[in-house]
Amino acid sequence: MPKPIIVCVDDEIAVLDSLRRELSEVFEDTCEIETAMGGKDAIALVHDLIEDECDLSVIIADYLMPDIKGDAVLQQVHQLSPQTLTIMLTGQANVDGISNAINTAQLYHYIAKPWQPEALQLTVREALNRYQLSKKIKDYQQTLERKVEERTQELSETLHTLQTTQSELIQAEKMAALGQLVAGVAHEINTPVGNALLAASVLNNETSSLTQAFEQGALKRSALVGYLQTAQESSDLILQNLHGAAALIQNFKQVAVDQTSHEQREFQIIPYIESVLTNLEPKLKRTRHTVTVSGDAALKTTSYPGALSQVVTNFVMNSLMHAYQPGEAGQLKFEVTQQQDRIILEYTDDGCGIPAEHQPKIYEPFFTTGRDRGGSGLGLHIVHNLVTQSLGGTLSCQSEVSVGTQFMLQLPLTLRKGEAHARG
Ligand SMILES: Nc1ncnc2c1ncn2[C@@H]1O[C@H](COP(=O)(O)OP(=O)(O)OP(=O)(O)O)[C@@H](O)[C@H]1O
Ligand SMILES: [Mg+2]
Structure with a gap:
């Protein structure tokens, strides 16, 4: 894993040297320390570091510099890399500069010149801890967001499967209902049609017998009377049953709602x-x-x-x-x-x-x-x-x-x- 970077900014080489030395004593193994001579240099350096996707954890900037003042440098750095912790060094009690840095660069700390090395080291250590912690929180947040996204995706897939299954079920149910309906209709119509068929075949047989007797000249009056009665009864039955079947078909037509x-x-x-x-x-x-x-x-x-x-x-x-x-x-x-x-x-x-x-x-x-x-x-x-x-x-x-x-x-x-x- 690349080491986190601490950037020190001052217009005096002696100050930069002592900052590097004091910080190296404590952070040599865990961090990289970069220095910049003045504001312009610092902003260019920060641009480079961001471009290289470096872990810019802390920046310490002097307030009074000839090209750009410390608060303006920190403000720009904060805009470029909001997670970087900003520390300002100031020679005199410059309330304006400090409050400006607090407001615009979310100043983490300020250190008065001349400083005690231990105080500097302690402040930077705390800043590094804070930086690591917020990085961890950010990582957690990203992991969480990813998980939520994955879960949402899974859920929407499940929902989609459920919807498909549901419509398949509905379709299957419809088909089953249709099958039942057709079987029912066939059954219902079978009865009156069967009855009519039976009556028609009785009528047909009787008519054949009557015709035969007539052709042979053996037709008796009693046979004719019997035939007429059967004919009446059979045609009544045929009519009644066919009416029933017709009514059923009429009803059935309404089932298919149009x-x-x-x-x-x-x-x-x-x-x-x-x-x-x-x-x-x-x-x-x-x-x-x-x-x-x-x-x-x-x-x-x-x-x-x-x-x-x-x-x-x-x-x-x-x-x-x-x-x-x-x-x-x-x-x-x-x-x-x-x-x-x-x-x-x-x-x-x-x-x-x-x-x-x-x-x-x-x-x-x-x-x-x-x-x-x-x-x-x-x-x-x-x-x-x-x-x-x-x-x-x-x-x-x-x-x-x-x-x-x-x-x-x-x-x-x-x-x-x-x-x-x-x-x-
Ligand atoms: N108001 C009601 N009071 C009591 N039973 C009812 C009532 N309405 C319906 N039913 C019951 O529900 C059954 C089904 O009704 P449905 O209208 O489907 O058929 P149906 O009236 O028997 O025959 P169809 O309407 O085809 O002439 C009826 O046979 C009856 O047992
Ligand atoms: Mg009814």
Whole structure:
């Protein structure tokens, strides 16, 4: 390791000599001692040392010099090498020079001429200690900064890996959900199509037999009556099952939410919900339920009204289908509030509630407890897709058996173009 350097500056050769001698006595082994005749010489020397990346630890400068005064020399050195400790030698009590050096060169110490060699040696030793200490602190600081930088780098790499893993997981989950959906659709459609197929083949067989009997002139009236009955029953079955399959396909088409086919626009949310409820009036009229909508009627949102209409319709239809016994009078409530740039839409019924074990499954495609009543189990799956994809929001459900069910939607007040797609 290169030794630290002590620079002595004076315009008198005798002074420089004694400085060198006294300092060498103590620091010969640990430091290099350089001398400069006057201020200009000193600044040139310091420039050279800095250029050579030397360890300039201490500079001792006389105050009274003909070319540049000591305080100005120390000030320049301090600017060039701020970590160097500055000591000034002064013959007379020159308060101005000292205070100037303190202010501009962060003067470490001043020594009055004539000085005691021991005092000089002690001062320089302390200065060297101080210099080494601050160098160490600086090294620590640099090491610490490097470590922090490395750690930050590591952390950001970890974060990146996590994000990639997360999106891979989401993708895998989506693929799994899609697989499930396709398998479910195939299964669901298989039943009505299979039934229709069976009825059609019965009809086909019976028609062949009838045609044969007719061609042979052996057609009896009773056979014709029997055939007509079978034909009626079979065609009824075919129609009914194909209707079922068509409805299922219609529902399934909605699962693949296509927001581009619906217009995005600004609308007042409460009057809009009320208009959707008016469309449901024919269904509600047959019940004793009360539906209310509350909140600030002037509240506007920019979003997809078509998607919201499907959500509202599904909520109400679910309450009608699942929440109440026939003849029961339920309270169905929509409540709309604004929280900063979000709209909170709460829908509540006071029906039978959803058992805890069913709650995690309600958004799954084909989960239904109403299959016998024509439920396909796609309703809430569609709602979930609409809310999270088309409407760019979130959906949560709270339900308690015998108390009722609540769905809460958080929607952005203004759905920016492209936002819905990005979330999908
Ligand atoms: N308000 C509610 N009260 C009680 N149970 C509910 C309510 N809403 C939904 N559920 C339960 O969640 C299940 C899933 O609902 P979802 O709307 O997805 O399907 P579905 O209504 O059975 O059939 P679909 O909507 O396709 O005709 C329902 O079968 C029912 O068990
Ligand atoms: Mg439903």
